[in-house]
Amino acid sequence: MRNLVVRQSGNYKTSYKDDMKLFGTFSDKVKWITLILLLLALPLFVSNYWIGLITLCTISAIGAIGLNILTGFTGQISIGVGSFLGVGGYTTAILTSTYGVSFWVSLPIAGIVTAVVGGLFGIPALRLKGLYLAIATLAAQVIILFVISRWDSVTGGTAGMVLSRPTVGDFMLSTNTSYYYLSIIILLVTVLYAVNLLRTRVGRAFLAVRDRDIAAQIMGINLFYYKVLAFIVSSFFVGIAGALLAHYTMIVSPELYNTQVSIQYLAMVLIGGLGSVFGSVLGAVFITLLPVGLSTIVDFLTVYMPEMYQLLSAFKEFVFGIVIILFLIFEPGGLAHIWMNIKKYFKLWPFSN
Amino acid sequence: MIFFLQMLINGIVVGSIYGLVALGFVLIYRASGALNLANGEFVIFGPYICLMLMTALKVPFLIALFITLLLSAILGLVVERLVVRPLQNAPVISVIMATIGLSSLLAGAVHMIWGHSTKTFPPVFPQTPVNIGGIVVTPVYLWSFIVVVVLLIIFSIFFKYSKIGLAIRAVADDQQAASSMGMSVKFVYAATWTIAAIVAAIGGVLIGNINGINPTMASIGLTVLPVVILGGLDSVLGAIIGGFAIGILQNMAGGYLDPLVGGGLKEVVPFIIVLLVLMLKPHGLFGSRGIERV
Numbered sequence: 001m002r003n004l005v006v007r008q009s010g011n012y013k014t015s016y017k018d019d020m021k022l023f024g025t026f027s028d029k030v031k032w033i034t035l036i037l038l039l040l041a042l043p044l045f046v047s048n049y050w051i052g053l054i055t056l057c058t059i060s061a062i063g064a065i066g067l068n069i070l071t072g073f074t075g076q077i078s079i080g081v082g083s084f085l086g087v088g089g090y091t092t093a094i095l096t097s098t099y100g101v102s103f104w105v106s107l108p109i110a111g112i113v114t115a116v117v118g119g120l121f122g123i124p125a126l127r128l129k130g131l132y133l134a135i136a137t138l139a140a141q142v143i144i145l146f147v148i149s150r151w152d153s154v155t156g157g158t159a160g161m162v163l164s165r166p167t168v169g170d171f172m173l174s175t176n177t178s179y180y181y182l183s184i185i186i187l188l189v190t191v192l193y194a195v196n197l198l199r200t201r202v203g204r205a206f207l208a209v210r211d212r213d214i215a216a217q218i219m220g221i222n223l224f225y226y227k228v229l230a231f232i233v234s235s236f237f238v239g240i241a242g243a244l245l246a247h248y249t250m251i252v253s254p255e256l257y258n259t260q261v262s263i264q265y266l267a268m269v270l271i272g273g274l275g276s277v278f279g280s281v282l283g284a285v286f287i288t289l290l291p292v293g294l295s296t297i298v299d300f301l302t303v304y305m306p307e308m309y310q311l312l313s314a315f316k317e318f319v320f321g322i323v324i325i326l327f328l329i330f331e332p333g334g335l336a337h338i339w340m341n342i343k344k345y346f347k348l349w350p351f352s353n
Numbered sequence: 354m355i356f357f358l359q360m361l362i363n364g365i366v367v368g369s370i371y372g373l374v375a376l377g378f379v380l381i382y383r384a385s386g387a388l389n390l391a392n393g394e395f396v397i398f399g400p401y402i403c404l405m406l407m408t409a410l411k412v413p414f415l416i417a418l419f420i421t422l423l424l425s426a427i428l429g430l431v432v433e434r435l436v437v438r439p440l441q442n443a444p445v446i447s448v449i450m451a452t453i454g455l456s457s458l459l460a461g462a463v464h465m466i467w468g469h470s471t472k473t474f475p476p477v478f479p480q481t482p483v484n485i486g487g488i489v490v491t492p493v494y495l496w497s498f499i500v501v502v503v504l505l506i507i508f509s510i511f512f513k514y515s516k517i518g519l520a521i522r523a524v525a526d527d528q529q530a531a532s533s534m535g536m537s538v539k540f541v542y543a544a545t546w547t548i549a550a551i552v553a554a555i556g557g558v559l560i561g562n563i564n565g566i567n568p569t570m571a572s573i574g575l576t577v578l579p580v581v582i583l584g585g586l587d588s589v590l591g592a593i594i595g596g597f598a599i600g601i602l603q604n605m606a607g608g609y610l611d612p613l614v615g616g617g618l619k620e621v622v623p624f625i626i627v628l629l630v631l632m633l634k635p636h637g638l639f640g641s642r643g644i645e646r647v
């Protein structure tokens with residue numbers, strides 16, 4: 001199996017250990033290393049504008065993976081991600097701007113604070129299910145945002161706060177490219193963590209809770225512990241994403257974290273594919289680039305219909321809705337599933353049907 | 354004291370509209386087990402149509418209302434057919450997300466057609482305030498309260514005695530059993546979405562008459578969620594009592610506590626109440642518990 005061109009055309013795993021391997025074959029390893037090298041070399045090939053967009057994608061992907069750990073792995077619906085992003089962003093804003101703490105210290109603290117807040121709002125999950133839990137997380141969203149916008153002395157109220165880019169020694173990560181490297185490295189670590197999480201006892205417990213929580217409890221899984229743990233782990237990554245986003249845009253204010261943001265993240269996870277780490281990344285890229293693509297289309301259309309420009313935001317909303325509905329109806333497995341199908345096709349080529 | 358009573362009356366009026374909108378949630382939840390997060394957009398769709406008919410085409414209010422309800426019913430039917438039915442066997446999260454997508458789609462459509470500005474209704478109800486024992490009430494408030502109460506009574510009777518009402522309850526109780534007894538689940542779904550859309554439109558027209566309409570009014574879809582959760586997602590009675598409770602508490606909090614924290618409590622209080630209620634009673638005040646088997 002050392003041949004790069006020859007690919008496995010079926011499932012040849014003979015032991016559980018084989019099945020759990022991170023990189024199944026040698027070509028898998030080569031593929032991933034090539035992908036990582038490509039990602040690292042990306043700034044050489046694309047323009048500054050695109051690097052900025054891709055940075056946004058990577059930051060969203062970190063948050064989406066966080067949400068996927070909660071919603072996709074553990075089956076707990078959350079409509080409160082927006083506010084958790086806000087908690088992460090505001091924590092780092094307060095620490096770095098008000099108290100002058102270094103970014104490298106405040107980043108993990110932002111994650112931990114968000115994890116604690118997420119864990120607190122996760123406690124009702126023990127008794128709540130499905131829709132009731134969704135509403136409880138929506139309540140978390142509204143309450144957290146209310147606290148943020150009213151706690152003027154600490155958070156600056158509705159005006160928000162201004163942040164600066166992180167520094168390494170004397171070097172400031174002020175360019176898009178340098179910030180891209182920071183976020184892509186954190187994304188790679190997050191992906192590795194999430195993929196590995198699925199291979200552990202905790203990850204399997206999450207899946208069991210998702211599939212049938214009462215059966216899982218009978219099998220000896222402590223529901224309270226694992227549900228709250230899922231909220232904590234998920235919120236940690238969302239908090240990190242929030243902090244990264246805050247330092248990238250260099251501003252935090254309550255309206256950046258409203259329910260709309262929560263819905264966008266939920267859409268990333270769903271369109272990407274529930275329970276798929278790779279899918280979350282695809283979903284994040286898709287949802288982040290969708291408005292950009294639409295703007296381009298609208299720009300093109302304004303040549304023929306000048307009034308189109310005023311309708312841009314409404315048009316974006318409209319298309320966003322349609323895309324979500326179409327995905328849910330025609331490809332519930334999300335982008336990850338489409339990718340799998342493509343892979344399957346080439347695996348069996350030329351005998352695929 | 355007068356201030357207290359005024360707050361109470363305001364609370365009851367707002368609460369009655371909450372109850373009406375909440376009824377739409379409950380209907381859909383009972384029949385299909387889904388939460389319609391696009392309900393807020395259903396609510397604003399109605400008054401926009403009604404207003405357009407009244408101002409642009411000079412149609413009298415009652416006829417405009419009738420056409421509005423008809424169009425809302427069609428909207429409900431179309432949504433059921435195109436979005437809900439394909440997802441009939443999908444997991445809950447897909448259905449929730451589909452209604453979120455639907456709300457985004459409808460909101461976008463409303464923005465594109467009617468723009469962002471606030472539009473006021475031409476006066477439909479008499480303008481002179483009514484004085485009830487020292488408390489001043491605008492006739493619009495009184496009328497909406499009456500309309501809501503009448504509708505709620507009609508719905509209780511509808512669910513108890515009419516054939517369709519019974520079928521909806523049967524399907525809600527056990528879809529498979531109901532369909533094996535010869536009830537058309539598809540028809541029941543279509544009926545509930547139609548009724549829910551009509552109820553939402555009535556609620557919307559009432560609110561439009563009180564405050565005027567603008568796209569942000571769709572947020573009532575979210576404001577009403579605490580109401581349904583408080584009452585229990587599957588209880589019609591719960592929706593009504595929850596509506597009054599949230600309406601009154603919200604106005605009380607707004608009246609007495611807002612000066613202390615600097616405003617904005619009205620939107621948050623319902624959610625704080627909901628979080629507290631859910632900690633103690635996970636299925637709301639009147640929701641059914643449901644036994645889970647593995």
